[in-house]
Amino acid sequence: MYEEAPSRSVPGAVVWRARGPGGPVLPDGCMDLLWIEGRLLVAGPDTGPHPAGEVPGRSFAGLRLAPGTAPALLGVPARALRDRRVELADLWPGPEVRRLTGRTARYADPCAGLEALARTRLDAAGPPDPLPTEVTARLRAGQPVAAIAAALGIGERRLHRRSLDAFGYGPRTLGRVLRLQRALALTRRGLAQAEVAYAAGYADQAHLAREVRALAGTTLGAWAAAQAPSGAPADPGPAGANSETWQPSGSRTTA
Incomplete structure (x- = not known):
């Protein structure tokens, strides 16, 4: 549960x-x-x-x-x-x-x-540092790292260093992680993998498959099947994931 x-x-x-x-x-x-x-x-x-x-x-x-x-x-x-x-x-x-x-x-x-x-x-x-929120929002919007650094008025190297302290990794890695989460959310909504790839911002379906394998250690189809209620078809339907199944989308699950 x-x-x-x-x-x-x-x-x-x-x-x-x-x-x-x-x-x-x-x-x-x-x-x-x-x-x-x-x-x-x-x-x-x-x-x-x-x-x-x-x-x-x-x-x-x-x-x-x-x-x-x-x-x-x-x-x-x-x-x-x-x-x-x-x-x-x-x-x-x-x-x-x-x-x-x-x-x-x-x-x-x-x-x-x-x-x-x-x-x-x-x-x-005290007051929060506004940079992490700004970087996260711009990455979610699909902006490239060079454009984000320019918009913030800092160099890419400095942005990378500050991202390591704020997020644990550089902005490019954070962008990949956020894009993965978009892909998983779209999959839960029942979109086909080609649609997921396009909507989440991947170059193509093969790019999506490589990134899911690299970051999640599985395929998108296998992940979707694991979310389905017991006895349901493997393809994700519009109803989404089983409410009795923990959703493996980050450190939110165990520890």
């Missing part, structure tokens, strides 16, 4: 809950603050698929933070957490983490505890 909803107190974030082992975790450009059976963890930005059950547990709650927002909360550059799942105690002083763990445990809904923790940290960090 997996469910999610927009956060009511952390802009751009999503709260989610899950039970069971779930499915593989695919890159989405986000980072997650996690509560797993009394433990606080962080899931860093992914560059490829992560297997189900990478962090043991039966019950999970998470706050999925929009691309580029987690470093201000954590006080750690995203590049240091790329493709990692770490205990919060490995990043912050032990006494502080024990205090925050106890505070989160007092919430009937651990997602509310995660939101309170994140809101407090983000407020203390």
Whole structure:
């Protein structure tokens, strides 16, 4: 079982809950603050698929933070957490983490505890850096990296360095990850693969297939079949994915 909803107190974030082992975790450009059976963890930005059950547990709650927002909360550059799942105690002083763990445990809904923790940290960090939001929006719009750097008034090398700290990887990789997520969303809507390739901004269907294999470790057809309810046809229909199946679209699933 997996469910999610927009956060009511952390802009751009999503709260989610899950039970069971779930499915593989695919890159989405986000980072997650996690509560797993009394433990606080962080899931860093992914560059490829992560297997189900990478962090043991039966019950999970998470706050999925929009691309580029987690470093201000954590006080750690995203590049240091790329493709990692770490205990919060490995990043912050032990006494502080024990205090925050106890505070989160007092919430009937651990997602509310995660939101309170994140809101407090983000407020203390001061005004957010506008660059990650701008870069993400321009990449989602399909703008090339050179054009984004020019629009921001910085060189491509500087944009790359700042992206490493904000997102965990350079803007070209983030663009590929965001495009993958567009392709998966279009597939859930029932579009044929040729239509998905065109609408998501790939050169052609072969380009789509290569990118899905590189970033998701599977084919789009196999991924779509895994989303279908038990007994349903393998091709994705307009109804979308099974609400009882965790959606493997980033660190939102387990850890």
